[in-house]
Amino acid sequence: MRVLEKKDEVRNLVARARVGGRKIGLVPTMGFFHEGHLELMRLCRSRCGLCLVSIFVNPTQFGPAEDFDRYPRDLERDRALAEAESVDLIFAPAVEEMYAPDSSTVVLENLVSRGLCGLGRPGHFQGVATVVAKLFNIVQPDMAFFGRKDLQQLAVIRRMVRDLDFPVRVEAAPIVREPDGLALSSRNVYLEPEQRARAPGLYRALYRGAGMFSGAKGDTSPLLNEIHREIESATGGRLEYLSAVDEEMEEVDDASDCRYLAAALHLGPVRLIDNVEVA
Amino acid sequence: MRVLEKKDEVRNLVARARVGGRKIGLVPTMGFFHEGHLELMRLCRSRCGLCLVSIFVNPTQFGPAEDFDRYPRDLERDRALAEAESVDLIFAPAVEEMYAPDSSTVVLENLVSRGLCGLGRPGHFQGVATVVAKLFNIVQPDMAFFGRKDLQQLAVIRRMVRDLDFPVRVEAAPIVREPDGLALSSRNVYLEPEQRARAPGLYRALYRGAGMFSGAKGDTSPLLNEIHREIESATGGRLEYLSAVDEEMEEVDDASDCRYLAAALHLGPVRLIDNVEVA
Numbered sequence: 001m002r003v004l005e006k007k008d009e010v011r012n013l014v015a016r017a018r019v020g021g022r023k024i025g026l027v028p029t030m031g032f033f034h035e036g037h038l039e040l041m042r043l044c045r046s047r048c049g050l051c052l053v054s055i056f057v058n059p060t061q062f063g064p065a066e067d068f069d070r071y072p073r074d075l076e077r078d079r080a081l082a083e084a085e086s087v088d089l090i091f092a093p094a095v096e097e098m099y100a101p102d103s104s105t106v107v108l109e110n111l112v113s114r115g116l117c118g119l120g121r122p123g124h125f126q127g128v129a130t131v132v133a134k135l136f137n138i139v140q141p142d143m144a145f146f147g148r149k150d151l152q153q154l155a156v157i158r159r160m161v162r163d164l165d166f167p168v169r170v171e172a173a174p175i176v177r178e179p180d181g182l183a184l185s186s187r188n189v190y191l192e193p194e195q196r197a198r199a200p201g202l203y204r205a206l207y208r209g210a211g212m213f214s215g216a217k218g219d220t221s222p223l224l225n226e227i228h229r230e231i232e233s234a235t236g237g238r239l240e241y242l243s244a245v246d247e248e249m250e251e252v253d254d255a256s257d258c259r260y261l262a263a264a265l266h267l268g269p270v271r272l273i274d275n276v277e278v279a
Numbered sequence: 280m281r282v283l284e285k286k287d288e289v290r291n292l293v294a295r296a297r298v299g300g301r302k303i304g305l306v307p308t309m310g311f312f313h314e315g316h317l318e319l320m321r322l323c324r325s326r327c328g329l330c331l332v333s334i335f336v337n338p339t340q341f342g343p344a345e346d347f348d349r350y351p352r353d354l355e356r357d358r359a360l361a362e363a364e365s366v367d368l369i370f371a372p373a374v375e376e377m378y379a380p381d382s383s384t385v386v387l388e389n390l391v392s393r394g395l396c397g398l399g400r401p402g403h404f405q406g407v408a409t410v411v412a413k414l415f416n417i418v419q420p421d422m423a424f425f426g427r428k429d430l431q432q433l434a435v436i437r438r439m440v441r442d443l444d445f446p447v448r449v450e451a452a453p454i455v456r457e458p459d460g461l462a463l464s465s466r467n468v469y470l471e472p473e474q475r476a477r478a479p480g481l482y483r484a485l486y487r488g489a490g491m492f493s494g495a496k497g498d499t500s501p502l503l504n505e506i507h508r509e510i511e512s513a514t515g516g517r518l519e520y521l522s523a524v525d526e527e528m529e530e531v532d533d534a535s536d537c538r539y540l541a542a543a544l545h546l547g548p549v550r551l552i553d554n555v556e557v558a
Contacts, residue, residue: 007444104390105408105442111383129384130443137444140419163384164409165286165416 001083003075003090007138010091014050014139017088022049026141026168028132031055031092032072032186033081036176040145041085043173048143053082054091054135056098060106061127072186091139098134107133107164112155112249116262117273120240125156132157136166144168149175149183151262151275155249175274177203183274195268201234206261206276213244213278216255220244223255237267244278280362282354282369286417289370293329293418296367301328305420305447307411310334310371311351311465312360315455319424320364322452327422332361333370333414335377339385340406351465370418377413386412386443391434391528395541396552399519404435411436415445423447428454428462430541430554434528454553456482462553474547480513485540485555492523492557495534499523502534516546523557 004010014024025048027040037053044051055078062068075092082090106126113125136144146154158170176184181203182196191199209227216223228242243251244258252258262275283289293303304327306319316332323330334357341347354371361369385405392404415423425433437449455463460482461475470478488506495502507521522530523537531537541554 011446100441102390103442105386105388105439107384107443108387109384111381134442134444137446140446160384162379163382163413164386165413167290167416167419 001079001087001090003079003092005091005093006097007093010052010089010138013089014052017050018140020049023143024048024050024139024141025052026135026139026144027051027053028135028144028146029053029055030057030071030186031078032074033078034176034184034186034188036147036149036173036184038081038085039176040147040173041082041087043171044143044145045086047171048141050089051087052089052091052139052141053087054093054139056091056093056131056135058098058127058131059095060099060130061124063121063123066121067187072189091135098131106130107160109156109159109163112152112159115249115251116152116241116243116245117264118152120264125153128153129156129160133160133164133166136168141168143171145171145173147175148172149185149273149275151260152249155247181207183272185270185272187270187272190268190270192268195236195270198235198237199267199272202231202237202263202265202267202272202274203276205230205234206263206274209261210276210278213255213258213261216258218255220253220255220258227261231263231265235265235267237265237272240264240266240271280358280366280369282358282371284370284372285376286372289331289368289417292368293331296329297419299328302422303327303329303418303420304331305414305418305423306330306332307414307423307425308332308334309336309350309465310357311353312357313455313463313465313467315426315428315452315463317360317364318455319426319452320361320366322450323422323424324365326450327420329368330366331368331370331418331420332366333372333418335370335372335410335414337377337406337410338374339378339409340403342400342402345400346466351468370414377410385409386439388435388438388442391431391438394528394530395431395520395522395524396543397431399543404432407432408435408439412439412443412445415447420447422450424450424452426454427451428464428552428554430539431528434526460486462551464551466549466551469547469549471547474515474549477514477516478546478551481510481516481542481544481546481551481553482555484509484513485542485553488540489555489557492534492537492540495537497534499532499534499537506540510542510544514544514546516544516551519543519545519550 025044107129181200304323386408
């Protein structure tokens with residue numbers, strides 16, 4: 001496995017693999033791998049001849065008051081974990097390699113990105129869409145792999161790919177959870193033991209809520225209010241949002257139109273997101 | 280020469296040419312060809328193994344009060360002209376082929392696109408950048424060819440290519456002019472004979488102005504005021520802007536920093552743009 005820091009090195013190596021007829025797979029990440037990332041790598045490995053993982057804590061998707069500086073990083077550990085998954089190539093560029101000081105072009109999605117996390121994190125999805133567009137142009141993958149935990153991110157990327165005609169197939173992988181139900185996240189390491197113990201209450205309430213929505217009709221408010229109370233009382237956290245949304249991440253008024261329950265919860269120093277599909 | 284209307288047909292044909300080792304060249308146009316377009320095709324033909332010309336009057340780069348509906352179109356004439364230049368492929372999609380009804384993603388350049396035409400045509404360069412990004416993703420050209428008459432467009436595209444890491448080499452071709460100096464434009468057909476007779480006054484004044492700027496130092500205002508008066512009195516038109524700009528399309532205060540004189544002139548029903556490099 002090689003670790004490259006320069007775009008041109010990546011382009012050259014990928015071009016050679018492509019000439020050799022290999023399918024190119026990309027797993028874009030911010031590093032500090034957990035089992036969710038490893039699942040994406042396994043999916044990529046099983047589908048592609050060249051499996052490339054990018055590690056880049058992208059400053060443009062963090063707000064000024066967010067945790068860019070203290071986002072967890074450990075390249076040596078990540079390298080060993082990726083190697084064990086038979087990844088071919090890690091692309092780990094410096095910020096200066098990715099952004100010119102006078103960089104002035106962005107990719108902006110205006111519909112799917114508006115609600116949910118878009119409300120509390122203005123500019124976040126612009127940063128995400130822009131850096132993913134860049135990675136797509138650097139790597140030119142045949143397939144790219146994203147986790148379903150970042151449900152809205154996945155929807156934004158799918159939209160971008162469709163609207164800008166990127167020749168990339170977007171594949172999604174299920175959420176990987178701890179045995180007690182907590183969705184894996186690189187940020188979970190910042191939970192205090194007591195917060196960590198209560199955090200699975202988010203998933204349990206969403207899961208129970210999805211059961212309530214399944215087959216339900218009419219106004220979503222009573223159901224959402226109940227789930228809202230349950231999440232906050234079980235976790236001791238504060239909900240940023242709890243929403244019943246359709247495939248396009250639009251909030252629905254009628255429970256029968258609900259495809260996902262999605263939430264963002266502030267618990268101690270951490271902002272947790274999670275979602276459950278309504279069957 | 281083939282004329283294709285569907286993105287997938289273009290992708291398939293280009294993929295075959297690429298496997299055959301041919302360099303792919305793209306000339307993005309809005310059709311109604313004149314000698315300026317044909318020069319771009321010749322340049323593309325001389326540099327690339329597959330020469331593809333797109334013809335698409337892109338609605339998203341026209342403002343609501345602009346001339347999208349009456350922009351001149353003549354696909355049969357364009358087809359014959361392109362064929363005579365040994366173009367391999369015309370891509371002439373319908374609007375519905377290019378934009379989903381709920382399309383929600385755009386490419387936005389925030390610096391180079393602000394002044395000059397960006398002031399008078401809000402949204403124009405967002406439309407241009409977005410459609411060119413789409414064409415780049417559909418065709419995946421090795422090189423793309425643009426005319427220097429649309430100087431700011433060229434700068435915006437170069438920025439976008441750099442900032443989003445498009446693996447495309449942007450090549451520029453000189454402005455092609457009528458014998459009397461008027462820059463060729465598809466819109467020139469809408470000039471009345473008397474307007475057409477006075478229109479070359481724009482180029483003559485810019486050319487004389489560039490001579491004044493060459494070697495000049497200090498405040499640009501007196502020079503610009505003189506050129507401004509000359510353009511309006513020679514043409515009978517109304518200037519939208521006359522600007523002394525640097526390579527990044529930023530207006531300069533000191534004449535010694537001026538790289539281009541650029542202007543937009545309203546003459547009868549037509550908005551003419553032109554520019555001259557300061558040697």
